[in-house]
Amino acid sequence: MTYEQARDYLLKKAAEMGLEVEVLAIESREFSLRARNGALEEITQATQGGIGIRAVLQGKAGYAYSEERSPEALDWILAEARDNALLQSGSGAFLPEGGALGQHDLLGEGLSASAEQKRETALGFEQTLRSDSRVKNVMFAGYQETETFATLGSSKGVSGAYRNGYASIGGSAVMQEGSSIKQGWDMSVAKEFHALDPGQTALDFIEQTGRLLGAKPLQTGRYPAYFESKPFAFLIAMMGNFLLSGKSVQEGKSLWAKQMGQRVASEHFTLLDDPTLPKGLASRPFDAEGTPAQRTVLIEQGLLKSFMHNSETAKALGMPNTGNAYRSYKGPLGVASTNMMVEPGSGLQMTRGVILTELMGLHAGVNPVSGDFSVQALGLWVEDGQVAYPVENFAVAGNFFEMLKNITALGQTLEWEVGFGIVGTPMVQVAELSFAGA
């Protein structure tokens, strides 16, 4: 049966069992081309999907999902979700009321191009990468596109669907100059195939990675830090999604839980979440529970203004639902940012310190609970306001809560980055961080 038929089957069967259910089905199509030495080395073509339910019975919620759409598999997930719900001791679970949300197409003809054009894109990207004699090896390089179709329905009247997708080029290559070796990676993502520029992305890559060759050790010390947008985006995506999540707040894990309205960052810092941005990579008409998309100011000039909520966390904390419900068909209800944005400032004045170009090991080196972070970094040493030389083999450490309060300036240009979420941010200057090296 189709996903729509499966959704209707589940809603009907659930009603017979006395269960309230919310059904989320995701279908996706992937096409990717990996190039190497002027030829394609791997072609991937796929269609895949699944259907997941949240079932509520006696104020208790349980989850189950399946990638099979046979009646037997769907009956199994209904029974499992009911059993899983009954394990809960609370009685406050509920499904939000909703209505018809319509069918939306956020992709349109974005991926319309011939296989030949896509092949040229993959090959062109790899060829330009290899055009610099310092590029010793391309580990992988290519084109990828994904198209998804999400369908939502519930016993409480929610019903809607949307089609979305993106195209990307990306890769990783090793560059060498003398005995200095650096491996870089980069990715460029767009909602439209024709917005991709493989030559430019490759040249950017060479510039980004090449400037790190010949890196010197960094002396251990405390210096001003200038985050480029990519490393700052990764850090803010990870920390913001934890500390500002209504779920972390509700479960007593976020240190910001009791600081609503208080100063959590310097007055230069404003952070918001906006799923309504036209062409935003994470834009969508409604969230995983069917709550319509809305723009939310999270931190305004350093003051904590809002957490991100789904219906459950909003109700539990007595705050307005911000429409940030997140769920994959495989997982339970959560909270996630969409297009998260750090508002640009009036520009930085670099004096002396370290430009951070990349952070590595964030999953291990950032403790979202304590705010302590210590991560491997790559960067450029700045002296007298000028880039002096690249630096390596060091870690940058600090406390996220203190760091936000020590932001002294922000760049003027917003750049969108992908990784741990979709985040737009300018360069960010922090008064001082700790650097461990030689």
Next chain:
Amino acid sequence: MLAESVVSDVLAKARQGGASFAEIYVERWKRRNLRMLNGEVKEATSGLEYGAGVRLFYGTEVVYAYTNDLSPQSLLDVTDTLVRLRGQVGQPDASGKGGLDFRKAVAQGLHSPKIPLTAQDKRYRIERLQEAEAAARVGPEIKQVQTQLMEWEQEVLVANSEGVWAHDNRVRTRYYTTAFAQGEVGMQIGSAAPGLSVGLEIFDLYSPQQIGQKAGQQALTNLRAKPAPAGTMPVVVGNAFGGVIFHEALGHLLETTSVAKKASVLSDKLGEKIASDAVTYIDDGTTPHGWGSSEFDDEGAATERTVLIENGVLKSYMVDKLGGLLTGYRPTGSGRRQDYTYAPTSRMRNTFIAPGNTAVADMIASIEYGLYAKDMGGGQVKPGSGEYNFGINEGYIIRNGRIEEPVRGAMLVGKGPDTIQKIVSVSSDLVTAPGMCGSLSGSIPAEVGQPHVMVSEIVVGGQA
């Protein structure tokens, strides 16, 4: 899982389309996940995952397709599409022929659960997690305890145009305890998470009391810990998950995934001395009930014990089928993938440093000022440059040959080829621990392990 005739038809169609090699991978997963917070069930999830991946080689060019429509017509259509796709963007040829004689191999149950997942109900599981939670509450500072149980059952069939037909069953169980301690200066966590290719005997092998207590004590230790120092110094890396240092600094550089493209700093070094004499490094896919064990790899090859480095000399890489074609090295049963949505590539299984003979006390006694990294978090590496890192979950200062005050929040960073030359000594207390490893073919269960290891110098990323 699929009729032999369907498999034969798919492989024959691919060969007729000019593929030099064709493979079909089919799997079905049943996964259950239970998360509790402060004694109450927050979320219980059950799932069925079911899909197939068809992989064709045209020489060393790969085309891959996956789907979760496993009807014979769909699988034939997918194969047709692949052949056409390759024809559309590559060079079509027609050397293939059908007709296959499969050598059927079925798992013998070497890693099967002693206590099957069906032996107890969900109440039993909740009670075990509640025991871990109670044990984690080692002091009034422990404000929250989260526990989680994951159960994975996977049935796999891999067949290929060379007559391989391997049917494997894999069951893995892991549970997590995380304690949140709150003091005047903030919040800190401690955690423990044992996992093996076992069933419910996980709770007997690692008692909830022991695991809960470990998480709780670690949270308390971190609460009173001062920021770690910054700079280059000698480090004693603890056993068990301490093995993550070699996983990052060395293991990933020995996978043909990067070696075949000469994109690893350790490419073309077989037979060379690449590490200090103290280092013998083994990747063993056959460890009974190991977290990363299976009877067959995800390309249908029997797993094996592969000695990678012996007394500092590089003996073997980890080789998958494509890596073998590209390098000429013999495949080592190392082809792995997260699931059918990924084509396989060479990956680690259960990888560990063999025991040495230095006493831990002697290592500590030899250090005037340094760090004891007792328990580790995850890490990351760039194989092309060898730059790696890993985080410390629990650490202590070593001063004048003695372990002293606890320190927190430090990442260790270095360059793999340098670090492995700086392994001064290895103790005899080998212990292994489970982790999830992410790479080109997705996130897979991989075990790391080592005895205590002393590194003469490494950058400790604490507070300057």
